[in-house]
Amino acid sequence: MNRRDFLKSCSAMLGGGMFLGSGVGCAIGANRSNKTSSQKPNIIFIMIDDLGWFDVGFNGSTFYETPNIDRLASEGMIFTNAYANAANCAPTRACFLTGQYTPRHGVYTVASSVRGKSKDRRLVPTENTRRLAGSFVTIAEALKPAGYKCASIGKWHMGDDPELGPTGQGFDVNIGGGRWGSPPKGYFAPFGITNLENAKKGEYLTDVLTDKAVDFIDAHKDGPFFLYLPHYAVHTPIQAKAELTKKYQAKEPSNGQNNAKYAAMIESTDQGIGKIMDKLKELGIDNNTIVFFFSDNGGLHSVTSNGPLRGAKGSFYEGGIREPMAVRWPGRIKAAVKCDVPVIGIDFYPTLLELAEANTPAGVELDGLSIVGLLKGQKSLNREAVYWHFPAYLQGNSPGARDVKFRTRPVSVIRKGKWKLLQFIEEWTLDGGWKKIDSNNSVELYDLSNDLGEKNNLAHINKTKRNELLKQLQNWQKKVNAPIPTEANTKYVPSS
Numbered sequence: 006m007n008r009r010d011f012l013k014s015c016s017a018m019l020g021g022g023m024f025l026g027s028g029v030g031c032a033i034g035a036n037r038s039n040k041t042s043s044q045k046p047n048i049i050f051i052m053i054d055d056l057g058w059f060d061v062g063f064n065g066s067t068f069y070e071t072p073n074i075d076r077l078a079s080e081g082m083i084f085t086n087a088y089a090n091a092a093n094c095a096p097t098r099a100c101f102l103t104g105q106y107t108p109r110h111g112v113y114t115v116a117s118s119v120r121g122k123s124k125d126r127r128l129v130p131t132e133n134t135r136r137l138a139g140s141f142v143t144i145a146e147a148l149k150p151a152g153y154k155c156a157s158i159g160k161w162h163m164g165d166d167p168e169l170g171p172t173g174q175g176f177d178v179n180i181g182g183g184r185w186g187s188p189p190k191g192y193f194a195p196f197g198i199t200n201l202e203n204a205k206k207g208e209y210l211t212d213v214l215t216d217k218a219v220d221f222i223d224a225h226k227d228g229p230f231f232l233y234l235p236h237y238a239v240h241t242p243i244q245a246k247a248e249l250t251k252k253y254q255a256k257e258p259s260n261g262q263n264n265a266k267y268a269a270m271i272e273s274t275d276q277g278i279g280k281i282m283d284k285l286k287e288l289g290i291d292n293n294t295i296v297f298f299f300s301d302n303g304g305l306h307s308v309t310s311n312g313p314l315r316g317a318k319g320s321f322y323e324g325g326i327r328e329p330m331a332v333r334w335p336g337r338i339k340a341a342v343k344c345d346v347p348v349i350g351i352d353f354y355p356t357l358l359e360l361a362e363a364n365t366p367a368g369v370e371l372d373g374l375s376i377v378g379l380l381k382g383q384k385s386l387n388r389e390a391v392y393w394h395f396p397a398y399l400q401g402n403s404p405g406a407r408d409v410k411f412r413t414r415p416v417s418v419i420r421k422g423k424w425k426l427l428q429f430i431e432e433w434t435l436d437g438g439w440k441k442i443d444s445n446n447s448v449e450l451y452d453l454s455n456d457l458g459e460k461n462n463l464a465h466i467n468k469t470k471r472n473e474l475l476k477q478l479q480n481w482q483k484k485v486n487a488p489i490p491t492e493a494n495t496k497y498v499p500s501s
C-alpha cells in the first residue's frame with residue numbers, strides 16, 4: 006500500500022475523513038481505539054472562569070504552576086490570539102452557547118448596564134439582558150440530534166432550570182449550574198448551589214466538579230458525549246486549600262503575580278484537568294476525545310497580572326479579552342504547534358458542529374467560523390475581522406484604563422489582521438463623530454504585531470487604516486443591529 010492509499014484507508018476507518026490526521030496519527034488512532042469506524046469524537050470543553058492569558062505556564066507564567074494544562078497544550082495546538090467575546094462572564098457564555106455576537110442576544114454584561122455612579126456616566130447605556138432566552142438554540146440542542154449526550158458541570162450563569170438552566174437549554178445533565186456567577190457560600194461545602202447539596206462539609210468545589218466530570222466520562226465512555234466543564238474557579242471569592250496556599254506563600258513573586266491563594270486555586274484546577282486526562286487514557290478513549298481549554302475573560306486586576314497585556318477583566322484592551330487556549334486530540338492534531346490566527350468564542354459552535362457531523366439548526370444564523378481547518382494545519386480562516394460590542398458601563402479600576410472610574414465605558418471594537426481599533430461611544434456620539442474624528446478622542450488604533458501592550462495609539466498617524474477599520478466596524482454594527490447609545494445622561498456631572 007502506498008502512502009496515499011494508506012491515508013485514504015485510514016480516513017475511511019476513522020469517520021469518513023471528516024477530520025484527517027497525519028498518516029502516523031491516523032495509525033495510532035486506529036490501533037489504540039476499540040471504537041467502530043463510525044464513532045464520533047467525544048468533546049470536552051473546559052472553560053475556566055477569570056483565568057488570564059498570562060495565568061498559565063504555557064503562556065509564560067512562572068509563578069503559577071500548571072503542569073497538566075501545559076501538558077495538554079504541548080500535546081495539542083496552542084492558540085496565541087484567542088479571544089473571549091466579552092470582558093466578563095455572562096456575555097462570553099451566551100456567545101459560546103449560541104454561536105452569536107452579543108447584539109443578537111443582548112447579553113452584554115453581568116447584572117445591570119448602569120454600573121458605577123450616574124454622575125460619572127455621559128450616556129444612557131443599552132439595557133442588559135441578564136438571562137439567555139429559551140428561544141435560542143444552544144450548542145447542546147444542536148449536538149443532541151447528532152447522537153451526543155450532553156452535560157454541563159459547573160457555572161452556567163444564564164438562568165435556572167427547569168427553563169433557563171442547562172437542562173432547559175438542551176443539556177441532559179446539569180450539575181452545579183444556575184444563575185450564580187460564583188459559589189454563593191464559597192468554595193468549601195456547603196456551596197449554596199442547587200444539586201450540590203450532598204457535598205461533604207469542607208469539600209473543595211473544584212475537586213467536586215472534577216469528580217463529577219470524571220464520573221460522567223466513566224458513565225458515557227462508549228460515547229459520543231459533549232462535556233461542558235465551566236469551572237467556577239478561579240473567580241472570586243479567592244479561597245484555596247491551605248496546604249497548596251502555603252507552597253506559594255514561600256515562592257518569590259514573578260512578573261507582578263504574587264497572590265498565593267489565587268495560585269493555589271489555579272493549581273487545584275490544574276490537578277483536576279490532570280485527573281480528567283488520566284481518566285481518558287485509562288478508558289482508552291484518549292484518541293477519540295478532543296479537549297478544548299479556554300477561559301471566559303481576562304484575569305482580575307486585584308488578584309493577578311495579565312503580563313504584557315494592557316487592562317484586565319472588564320476591559321476591552323487585550324488584558325480583558327485575550328485568552329489562554331489550547332486544543333488537544335492525540336493523533337489528529339499535531340503536538341506542539343502554535344496557531345496565531347485570531348479566533349473568538351463564537352467559533353466554537355460551528356467547530357463543534359463540524360466535529361460532531363451535526364447540522365446547523367434550522368433558522369439559526371451563526372456568526373463564527375469553524376476552526377477545524379486550523380486544527381488540521383491550515384494557516385488562515387476565511388474571515389476579515391472579529392468584533393466586540395459593549396454599550397454599557399463597568400465600574401472599577403483596571404491597569405491602563407482610560408480613567409480611574411470605569412474598567413470600560415461603552416465601546417465597540419474590531420480586530421483585523423494585526424490591527425485593532427476601539428471606538429469609544431461617549432466621545433463618538435456626543436463629541437462629533439466623523440466630523441471631529443481628528444480631535445474628539447473617540448478612536449484608538451493599535452498595531453498588535455509590535456505593540457501587544459496597546460501603548461502606541463496610531464489613530465492620528467495612520468488615518469487611512471483608521472478610517473478603513475472604523476467603516477468596517479460600522480458596517481458590522483448595522484449588520485447585527487448593534488445598539489449605539491445616543492441619549493445623554495442628564496445626571497452627568499463633568500469632573501473638574
Ligand SMILES: [Ca+2]
Binds near residue numbers: 054093094240301302
Ligand atoms: Ca469570568
